Amino acid sequence: MEKIKFEDLLINDNIKKAVLEMGFEEPSPIQSQSIPVILSGKDVIGQAQTGTGKTAAFSIPILDMINPNEKTLQALVLCPTRELAIQVSTEIRKIGKYIHGIKTLPIYGGQPIDRQIKSLKGGVQIVIGTPGRVIDHINRKTLKLDNVKMVILDEADEMLDMGFREDIETILSKTPEDRQTTFFSATMPKGILELTKKYQNNPEHIKVVRKELTVPNIKQYYIETRSSNKLEVLSRLIDVYNPKLSVVFTNTKKGADELVSDLQARGYFADALHGDLKQTQRDIVMDKFRNSTIDILVATDVAARGIDVDDVEAVFNYDLPQDEEYYVHRIGRTGRAGREGISFSFVFGKELRKMRDIERYTKTKLIKHDIPSVSDVEEKKAKAFFDEVEKTIKEGNLTKQANYLERFMKENETDYSIFDIASALLKISLGDEEKEEIIEEPSRKRENSKSPREGMIRLFINVGRKQRVQAKDILGAIAGEVGIPGKNVGTIDIYDKYTFVEVPKKNAKKVLEKMKNIKIKGNKINIEQANKKRK
Ligand code: ADP
Ligand code: MG
Numbered sequence: 001m002e003k004i005k006f007e008d009l010l011i012n013d014n015i016k017k018a019v020l021e022m023g024f025e026e027p028s029p030i031q032s033q034s035i036p037v038i039l040s041g042k043d044v045i046g047q048a049q050t051g052t053g054k055t056a057a058f059s060i061p062i063l064d065m066i067n068p069n070e071k072t073l074q075a076l077v078l079c080p081t082r083e084l085a086i087q088v089s090t091e092i093r094k095i096g097k098y099i100h101g102i103k104t105l106p107i108y109g110g111q112p113i114d115r116q117i118k119s120l121k122g123g124v125q126i127v128i129g130t131p132g133r134v135i136d137h138i139n140r141k142t143l144k145l146d147n148v149k150m151v152i153l154d155e156a157d158e159m160l161d162m163g164f165r166e167d168i169e170t171i172l173s174k175t176p177e178d179r180q181t182t183f184f185s186a187t188m189p190k191g192i193l194e195l196t197k198k199y200q201n202n203p204e205h206i207k208v209v210r211k212e213l214t215v216p217n218i219k220q221y222y223i224e225t226r227s228s229n230k231l232e233v234l235s236r237l238i239d240v241y242n243p244k245l246s247v248v249f250t251n252t253k254k255g256a257d258e259l260v261s262d263l264q265a266r267g268y269f270a271d272a273l274h275g276d277l278k279q280t281q282r283d284i285v286m287d288k289f290r291n292s293t294i295d296i297l298v299a300t301d302v303a304a305r306g307i308d309v310d311d312v313e314a315v316f317n318y319d320l321p322q323d324e325e326y327y328v329h330r331i332g333r334t335g336r337a338g339r340e341g342i343s344f345s346f347v348f349g350k351e352l353r354k355m356r357d358i359e360r361y362t363k364t365k366l367i368k369h370d371i372p373s374v375s376d377v378e379e380k381k382a383k384a385f386f387d388e389v390e391k392t393i394k395e396g397n398l399t400k401q402a403n404y405l406e407r408f409m410k411e412n413e414t415d416y417s418i419f420d421i422a423s424a425l426l427k428i429s430l431g432d433e434e435k436e437e438i439i440e441e442p443s444r445k446r447e448n449s450k451s452p453r454e455g456m457i458r459l460f461i462n463v464g465r466k467q468r469v470q471a472k473d474i475l476g477a478i479a480g481e482v483g484i485p486g487k488n489v490g491t492i493d494i495y496d497k498y499t500f501v502e503v504p505k506k507n508a509k510k511v512l513e514k515m516k517n518i519k520i521k522g523n524k525i526n527i528e529q530a531n532k533k534r535k
Pocket of ligand 2: 054055154155
């Protein structure tokens with residue numbers, strides 16, 4: 001899985017500099033796949049889920065291909081909403097920060113048209129507009145399309161849903177025939193394919209599917225535990241769940257080696273798989289794992305890539321992965337071949353935030369799992385023991401043992417019952433060490449664990465500062481959609497990627513229902529009760 005870098009994309013150095021400054025370390029899959037094709041001049045249909053970086057996938061080639069010295073409109077981007085037009089325009093400006101002489105303008109309804117006309121006269125090369133307003137300008141002849149080289153339909157599926165098809169066709173038919181036409185969309189409904197046939201020239205369909213993202217047959221848990229207790233927690237989980245084979249992930253090779261010695265010291269059959277091992281050594285470890293000579297494989301991400309063993313019943317994220325994609329790769333080691341799998345991620349303190357990123361990326365919720373107690377482990381062991389007893393009784397052939405037992409009972413002066421003897425055997429077999437319970441302190445201030453005021457309930461919304469959400473947007477949405485006066489809405493805490501808002505308990509249901517399908521700042525939102533699933 002060789003990663004493509006921005007350097008590999010043969011784009012202008014000024015663009016590279018800007019995107020790196022924006023914190024983009026490497027192109028996202030839709031970017032690395034579509035940028036070269038767009039740069040080659042071909043028409044493209046780019047399909048990838050929301051949040052995969054489609055904006056930059058077309059903004060980078062636009063900026064690379066237009067001529068800053070020519071003061072005419074060269075690229076036209078159509079967006080479904082005002083918010084998106086502004087967002088895309090802002091991104092293009094950021095990416096084009098170091099290219100001189102480029103003017104970008106968002107045009108949308110609701111803004112005084114005179115101001116837009118004035119700006120358009122200043123020699124704008126890139127316009128990002130909503131279809132209605134673009135047509136308006138075309139009719140007024142304030143937007144001249146004769147020199148347009150690229151047309152991009154962003155969020156094309158959304159535009160069709162919103163009934164812009166006719167407008168789009170009108171606009172496309174007024175642009176030069178030899179233009180390059182690109183569609184970006186999360187989905188590809190029939191309507192888009194029809195537009196494609198009509199307005200694109202032998203387009204290349206680039207589809208990025210994150211196939212490993214859907215992992216329905218893996219139960220994903222998280223456990224809050226501090227580092228010093230991880231080994232004990234891991235041991236208990238393995239004892240309670242007794243998975244046939246387990247893969248435990250650590251973030252470092254050293255961590256893997258240390259964990260292996262700790263597990264071995266506790267009597268587990270474990271071995272490490274990491275990048276320091278030679279290929280032959282790795283093969284030996286994998287063979288042992290496949291034939292169950294060891295049943296716990298402790299691995300780092302790189303080494304575990306491509307491990308394909310059907311019987312892995314559990315994956316443990318002993319350390320939470322740095323990268324969300326790694327999480328998906330890791331847990332994908334279980335639940336293979338249609339079997340059920342289970343995964344546990346150990347988190348503590350601020351790692352909970354990282355975990356939320358993972359949840360958003362995978363669009364799943366990790367379920368909180370308590371640390372198994374000492375008695376959970378004991379019960380589980382006792383049950384396994386009695387299963388074994390039952391099996392042995394059923395197999396029969398116990399005459400010799402029965403004779404020993406009889407002799408023992410006769411020889412003893414005190415009268416032991418069979419019950420006494422069996423209990424003692426159980427103790428000998430299972431041990432009876434006094435293990436200390438782990439009592440975890442609640443982790444440091446969890447952002448979402450503030451308790452709401454009396455009569456209020458705290459809701460979680462998956463948009464935040466990154467989406468340029470402000471308190472007034474949240475208030476506006478609640479007031480507008482649900483009809484609760486702003487003064488009845490409680491504290492609003494906006495974080496980078498999400499927001500918490502307090503609403504009166506009696507309105508909560510209505511808020512959840514009414515806000516389910518709305519958008520805030522152009523983003524479809526997910527709203528739910530905070531703290532519900534994770535205490
Ligand atoms: P989409 O249009 O596919 O829904 P966006 O273009 O809005 O997604 O991008 C989603 C987020 O990802 C934005 O905050 C954007 O700045 C960021 N982003 C885009 N490309 C990259 C990248 N290569 N590396 C890191 N972040 C990126
Ligand atoms: Mg987008």
